Amino acid sequence: SAMRILSALILLSMLVAQEADSPFSIEVRPRVMDKNRLYVVVQVENNTGRRITHLEGFISKLNASGRRTAQRRLSMIRRADPGFEPGFSISRGLHYPHSGTIVEDYIFEISKLKFFGDQNIYTYHPAAGFIRID
Numbered sequence: 001s002a003m004r005i006l007s008a009l010i011l012l013s014m015l016v017a018q019e020a021d022s023p024f025s026i027e028v029r030p031r032v033m034d035k036n037r038l039y040v041v042v043q044v045e046n047n048t049g050r051r052i053t054h055l056e057g058f059i060s061k062l063n064a065s066g067r068r069t070a071q072r073r074l075s076m077i078r079r080a081d082p083g084f085e086p087g088f089s090i091s092r093g094l095h096y097p098h099s100g101t102i103v104e105d106y107i108f109e110i111s112k113l114k115f116f117g118d119q120n121i122y123t124y125h126p127a128a129g130f131i132r133i134d
């Protein structure tokens with residue numbers, strides 16, 4: 001019936017709109033390895049609908065007031081890696097020195113990416129979307 005088709009189209013459009021709002025799901029998890037080392041794991045899920053062949057960004061350490069105190073580059077896709085397919089996730093991490101009992105907050109921000117079949121290089125910002133940077 002027309003009502004079923006209409007409700008199916010509304011549901012489908014909501015799913016597409018929701019996916020378009022967040023092309024990446026990013027999760028950052030600091031793990032205490034021992035009393036001197038911390039391992040910060042970044043997991044990125046590709047919700048773009050396109051295969052990604054290059055993805056890198058920066059892990060930033062945040063102090064108590066939310067200000068960046070340190071930044072390190074992290075390549076999520078290396079040259080020998082296969083493409084990062086839509087719907088899949090990848091994880092990489094970096095070791096940090098650790099002392100005391102407080103674990104700082106960390107964030108990961110994408111700085112550079114390339115899509116399969118597209119020679120352009122982009123950056124990504126949650127508010128602005130994809131921005132061509134080459």
